[in-house]
Amino acid sequence: MKLIELQRITKHYHLGQTPMTALKDITLSFDKGEFTAVWGPSGSGKTTLLNLIGTIDEPSSGKVLINGEDVSKMSDNQKSEYRNKKIGFIFQNFNLIPVLNALENVMLPLQIRNEKTRPAKKKAMDRLSQVGLEHLALNRPDMMSGGQRQRVAIARALVTDPEVVIADEPTANLDLATSIAIMEIMQKLNQSEGATFLFSTHDQRLLDRMNRLVRLEDGCMADMACN
């Protein structure tokens, strides 16, 4: 069984009064442990695709199956629990909680699932060590550089041992050297943890590090005919 299966996914939305189609009849699957980039120009539907896999958006038609389970049949609470347990998110703008320090930000997904403070703190500290930030554990996001913030976000995404890590343009706000460093950390974690990493990016310089590339253009798979 595939870890993630997208079956004939179409996604429409409205930009003001104008109807738009973000994804057109996409059928795609991902295996466990993949390190895959969904790439393409701006507006090609990369983020929409990842949002659907991340269960924070719903398709207009088609099915998203994760571990064979149809996501559309889940209630909002079930989706929330599912995201907390199985999915880790890394955002382009890091999206750390400004009033929490690095350690507390990493602990957040564990506290959402009501894990006790002491083990949660230990797990979070271990993840911060993995991304080389244990010395900044008590720093708040505004006292850290962009690269450091993104590493905190990676630690937060991995702290729950998720099956899938979804990273939406994780290096878009970083310089090249930091971007490469961040990608190396994720690559290492992918190999050591076995978690599936799905990226969206339009930065071609990072693509040669990927195991698999999925190219989108105007909401369609680039290597497939699109209606």
Add this chain to the structure above:
Amino acid sequence: MNIITHWIKLAFRNILKSRRRTFVTLMAVGFGFASIALFQGYIHSIYEGLRASAIHGSGIGHLTLYARGWEAHGKSDPEAYMITGPDMEKIMALARENPHVVLASPRLSISGLVSNGKTSTIFIATGVVPEHEKKVKGDFYHYQTVIGSPLNSGDEAAVEMAEGLAGQLELSPGQDGVVMGATLSGQMNAMDIHINGTYNTGIADTNDKFIKVPFRFAQAFYDTPKADSIVLLLDHWQNTDLVKTELSGLFAANHIDVEFKTWKELSLFYKNVRNMFDMIFLFIFVIVFIIVIMSTTNTMGMAVIERTREIGTLRALGLKRRSISFLFAAEGGLLGLGGCLFGLCLHTLVWAVIRYARPSYTPPGNSSPVPLLVDFLPQSLAVLIIFMTGLALFSAILPARRAACQNVVQSLTHV
């Protein structure tokens, strides 16, 4: 518990983050709290004062007993609806058996003309038992000072005259006058009085009419062995209704047909003032209620808009809608609690200043100034803190629900 503590901690930090907005909300809630608490303390002291003034100051006691029909027909045919001598003794003896009854004292009100020998004017007098007066007056015995000497049972012609009336007649303690009027049978009667002392009734409308005479003098003036009422003084005003019920049963069993009036029923002034202050309190309360709701809703509404992306992030990390609602409601509740604590400090400060400065004022209708007092009411303050914190929490629910129902993707892309 762990997660609730965590979200409250997060809510607290978020409050501290927006210092200026938090400060404005705390001020609004705090000043609202202080104004309600101070006004509540003020009217409580007024109610206490009016209650004591009615029960002790004007001497109506906690319960007054009349022969049945007195209220309806007593004016037109007083003798028929007065309490006879034997009944009076029986009623007082039965009443004294009740453990809450401290004193039972007969009364007889008289009226007529009072003269200094040259000029005369109308008077209203209450015949009281002189040795009961100190007990009936309680603290007012010392507060309503008598210039000269008080009533004494040894001299039945010795009276206390209200200062205004004494002034009109140019009578002072030690001087004599004459009271004139009709007895119950319609005969004209005139009796000498000796002004033992003068006192201030405290109310302009009564200060130029009132005289206090010994009960025996009043009986002699009306030429009757009867009383028009019997005043009961209780150990505590809160026992009024209980004693009324108990004595009603007791008197009915002993075939004594009397009607009761509580101090509250007899003191029209207390009722009117209380109604007026209750209305003002409600008015102030509604204003503060609206201010608290509006300021908390506005603060939390702004917080939701500012933190839209944060809400999206929390939802993406798996936080459920109800937890988002709880987070923002907790912020509202904490704002309310903080505002109440600030208001409590402000209230205590003003209360202390008032206690220290002891300001006074003369209310309309009063003939002398009264001190401005604000009571410190711990129980009411605790209830107010709980209520206003709850109100702030409730005010935050609407923005909190809006936050919780936001689309996750739209929240994450919010700029």
